[in-house]
Amino acid sequence: xxxxxxxxxxxxxxxxxxxxxxxxxxxxxxxxxxxxxxxxxxxxxxxxxxxxxxxxxxxxxxxxxxxxxxxxxxxxxxxxxxxxxxxxxxxxxxxxxxxxxxxxxxxxxxxxxxxxxxxxxxxxxxxxxxxxxxxxxxxxxxxxxxxxxxxxxxxxxxxxxxxxxxxxxxxxxxxxxxxxxxxxxxxxxxxxxxxxxxxxxxxxxxxxxxxxxxxxxxxxxxxxxxxxxxxxxxxxxxxxxxxxxxxxxxxxxxxxxxxxxxxxxxxxxxxxxxxxxxxxxxxxxxxxxxxxxxxxxxxxxxxxxxxxxxxxxxxxxxxxxxxxxxxxxxxxxxxxxxxxxxxxxxxxxxxxxxxxxxxxxxxxxxxxxxxxxxxxxxxxxxxxxxxxxxxxxxxxxxxxxxxxxxxxxxxxxxxxxxxxxx
Numbered sequence: 001x002x003x004x005x006x007x008x009x010x011x012x013x014x015x016x017x018x019x020x021x022x023x024x025x026x027x028x029x030x031x032x033x034x035x036x037x038x039x040x041x042x043x044x045x046x047x048x049x050x051x052x053x054x055x056x057x058x059x060x061x062x063x064x065x066x067x068x069x070x071x072x073x074x075x076x077x078x079x080x081x082x083x084x085x086x087x088x089x090x091x092x093x094x095x096x097x098x099x100x101x102x103x104x105x106x107x108x109x110x111x112x113x114x115x116x117x118x119x120x121x122x123x124x125x126x127x128x129x130x131x132x133x134x135x136x137x138x139x140x141x142x143x144x145x146x147x148x149x150x151x152x153x154x155x156x157x158x159x160x161x162x163x164x165x166x167x168x169x170x171x172x173x174x175x176x177x178x179x180x181x182x183x184x185x186x187x188x189x190x191x192x193x194x195x196x197x198x199x200x201x202x203x204x205x206x207x208x209x210x211x212x213x214x215x216x217x218x219x220x221x222x223x224x225x226x227x228x229x230x231x232x233x234x235x236x237x238x239x240x241x242x243x244x245x246x247x248x249x250x251x252x253x254x255x256x257x258x259x260x261x262x263x264x265x266x267x268x269x270x271x272x273x274x275x276x277x278x279x280x281x282x283x284x285x286x287x288x289x290x291x292x293x294x295x296x297x298x299x300x301x302x303x304x305x306x307x308x309x310x311x312x313x314x315x316x317x318x319x320x321x322x323x324x325x326x327x328x329x330x331x332x333x334x335x336x337x338x339x340x341x342x343x344x345x346x347x348x349x350x351x352x353x354x355x356x357x358x359x360x361x362x363x364x365x366x367x368x369x370x371x372x373x374x375x376x377x378x379x380x381x382x383x384x385x386x387x388x389x390x391x392x393x394x395x396x397x398x399x400x401x402x403x404x405x406x407x408x409x410x411x412x413x414x415x416x417x418x419x420x421x422x
Contacts, residue, residue, distance in 0.1 A: 131307020
């Protein structure tokens with residue numbers, strides 16, 4: 001899905017505008033004449049790829065598949081939901097659509113998305129990272145094909161860690177707390193963690209074996225009041241207290257990269273691309289920022305992280321489903337996944353490709369964390385939960401001294417109602 005507020009548009013902070021490459025025609029451009037190539041319309045999202053990558057891919061695709069003409073059209077994230085829903089309900093849909101990974105369930109529930117379960121083996125699906133593959137699977141069927149991913153890591157000041165006598169980044173929660181306490185001195189914040197970053201909280205809850213909501217039969221139930229989820233919130237409270245992050249707002253208010261750029265923060269949690277924004281605001285920090293995966297409970301496994309990113313779907317209304325699948329197979333295949341990861345600083349869709357991303361420290365940390373990536377509950381109604389976002393209110397209540405169980409129970413009631421609304 002598009003990260004909120006650290007959306008895919010922020011994940012791809014270095015991505016270039018693709019407007020110039022957008023095809024402006026619609027499906028009436030499709031050339032179905034036997035003498036010409038099959039024409040397919042493809043919707044990709046703005047910021048997903050750079051102009052250079054898209055040109056390399058489409059040129060190669062045209063050369064490798066002269067029987068298929070791919071008309072790539074770039075779509076804006078803002079307002080894309082209703083546009084996709086309308087396309088899926090029409091008889092004249094595009095052939096391939098990029099969608100946020102956690103939106104697949106919503107679109108699949110409409111019945112307008114082609115079931116691609118029988119293609120999973122051909123696409124090396126057993127190797128897909130769970131944070132993309134899981135949300136792409138709805139009711140036991142694979143509708144979304146993993147495209148690319150991004151997840152949060154810890155950005156840290158190498159100089160402040162060195163000054164505190166810390167030679168290597170922490171690998172466990174206990175080490176992380178101890179190191180954060182060491183750099184939380186001399187007017188510096190050990191970590192800047194806003195109180196309402198519920199994606200970070202989700203990871204801590206998953207580490208404890210809990211979840212935000214669980215499904216029992218056909219019924220969903222909020223799960224924040226479970227012992228596991230409460231342990232996750234307790235750790236969030238411990239690490240958040242080692243800084244001065246606001247308890248009643250998220251990473252956008254104020255923008256956390258701006259806070260870090262002021263030079264008094266030792267750590268923050270964000271996608272690696274955030275370092276570029278920090279350096280733009282304060283060039284003196286450009287070479288002082290390092291990265292490490294969010295630590296887990298044990299050193300052998302990084303902490304769980306929310307995986308944001310995109311899947312590719314084929315509408316049932318597509319008139320050229322075979323050609324559409326050929327396009328997806330190329331874009332989701334090893335050659336172009338490695339190229340995309342290097343070009344855009346993404347995580348490729350397969351776990352075995354993590355070592356192919358190159359020497360970029362931020363991408364390497366992100367890829368390591370992606371091995372333990374997960375997604376929000378796979379319900380068509382999850383968007384309704386985030387619209388109300390009782391999880392954020394729950395976090396603020398706990399961080400300001402409220403009873404964790406009572407606050408969790410109140411949030412669970414809202415989550416349960418939203419997920420079970422028909």
